[in-house]
Amino acid sequence: MIQNPKPQKFIVPIGPQHPALKEPGHFEFTVDGEIVTSVAIRLGYVHRGIEKAAEERNYVQDLYLLERVCGICSHIHATAYALGVEKLAGITVPPRAQAIRELVAELERVHSHLLWLGVAAHEAGFDTLFMYSWRDRETVMDILERLSGNRVNYSANVLGGVKFNVDAAQADAIRRGMDFLEERTHHYYNIVTAEETFLRRTRGVGTMSADQAEALGTLGPTARASGVQRDLRIDSPYAAYTEFPVQIVTASAGDLEARFVVHVNELFESYRVIRVILDNFPPGEIEVRMPRRIPEGETISRVEAPRGELFYFIKSNGTDQPERIKIRTPSLSNWASVSATAPGHKLADMPMILVGIDPCFSCSDRSVSILPHDRQSKLWTWEDLRQYGIEYYR
Template sequence: MAEYTMPIGPLHVALEEPMYFRVDVEGETVKNLEITAGHVHRGMESLAMQRNYFQNITLTERLCSLCSNSHPCTYCMAIENLAGIVVPPRATYLRVIADEIKRIASNLFNVGILAHIIGFESMFMHVMEIRELIQDAKEGVYGNRMDLAANCIGGVKYDLEEETEQFLRGQLEKLKKSLDRIYRLYENEPLIKTRTQGVGILPEKDAIHMGVVGPVARGSGIAYDIRDKAPYAAYDQLSFSVQTETRGDVQSRALVRLREAVDAVSLIEQSLDQMPIGPTVPDRLPNIPEGQSVARSEAPRGELIYYLKSDGTDRPQRLKWRVPTYMNWDALQIMMKDCKVSDIPLIVNSIDPCISCTER
């Protein structure tokens, strides 16, 4: 059987961002994979050191569109950890609401693209139509469909009036039945099962060895979620389950994302029910002292880590972040081993890679 090397990318069907794969193929079967990244380096960490702490909230929100709330929120948490800033109770719930709204939108986008890659265009359009419910909610609450501008050091920049809260509850109520219907289709629809079951398998032991995070890890049976293991904001006051699957294939990762979207609706509703009345920011902010701190959060794609080093001035001496895709993309070498060439876009999409915030 013929053996040859096939270049894929840096522009290709599964990603809107550039990433180059050098694939060794025997017939239609992938035998080896080499990943070449680094096409979209923007010098973001260097830019962060040239801006003050407040300007960097805007900068970090523009690292990535689908998890644009997780970056500034985790960045603010790193500052708060260093300076000993206590976030008001109401603001902790408002942070959860913003985070979970973005999680729903991000997860639905990924499973929608999965249907598009399969060629199930009616399902793709159906998922994206349902996603518009949460997009409209974002626009109604935050005034923007992508970057929410919800976070500030010590709290949040928005609050919910009664009318806005009722609008948000209405959008969530419409979303519930649609999410249940989509889940059943992704679980049982023959076309989806045929293309995704047993494809791109990442066994649990390999997932642990590779250090994968987020739905990629949970799709392989690893019940690891920062919201549960190291709660932040108001997550320790809320009830939710860490969603897992055991097969470790493309379908498992999609089902985990869909169940997490259902959980996100519940978390938002719990936050709205439990949120106390009070301020959304502290009365005053202290100067940021010299020192170092780390903050972690559960972004839609998995564990997000921010490292901050301060020299006591109004600008960070060093700001660095480690994003989920950095841990997950090496696992593609295991997922793609002995897969068919036609399955490559599906497997790449199943880790939901974000190149822009990884290479930054």
């Protein structure tokens, strides 16, 4: 005889190795029948200890280390870091270098958004769109390779400027690529706004109001799809965004469809800005000399990554190695929106809601240490951390 007829909780664990997600993350969905009632997210499988490692290397080595925080938005990480270090050193970077930084950042946004479009379509079971968008994404990969010599991790930045120039032939290749992509993107816009089967997976799913988006601290396209007017390229322009401004792209519905619309419209905006930069390239040098030792001080550097605001805090102590580098990535802020919007949806919608925030696990996996009430700050040395890591996983 069953003594306790109370409904039992049923938990569906997913991950860390999971066919739908390319990166490790562990999720526990509590379900009532088919409906999800709560979500627990467990991150940290990609935590490598980059912030600590950055303290052990010099400023130039850090540039290449920090690029590898995330392979999808590697340029923007290096840009945020380089802008911060240049501010500390009191160096003015030539306008042409800043324009190239913006150009590569927008090309990166194009590649990242097309990548997301494909992956999100794949989660919806729409593999045809996945294949098409990734085929077209090769256009921008070719452009990046032609500019920098590498498809991913192109290391355009050096401290004090950029590594490569853009000549007329390359500019023409970029224009041709943008023309092709613009035509294709119109096609994608039609699909994400008019394709009935696809809309059934996206319309009204994962809806987040503007207030909710603000309260949860979401960033980037996820917040803009809920009508939050927040884009650092406009609010606090960096690099060359004052000379080559972009228009903010928002939507109001806040559901997955709105996120698709925002991503696709941002693509159009990126194509436009890339063309404007190519037509009005400032002449001149692309690099200035940078001192090896950075004067003592601390600074913050904020840039708009494809997924939202990327925040760097850099503290120098007058040597050639930084004292502290703190990174806050947009994906980490956006995770909270998943656990807030998922309850009430079917389990089958979960992959779409997860991918809807354009998650990047390698960005998210930070070590978070909660201090006790007395707020005594604590200094971790390299040995402490290593020992802590060994003990923790023993």
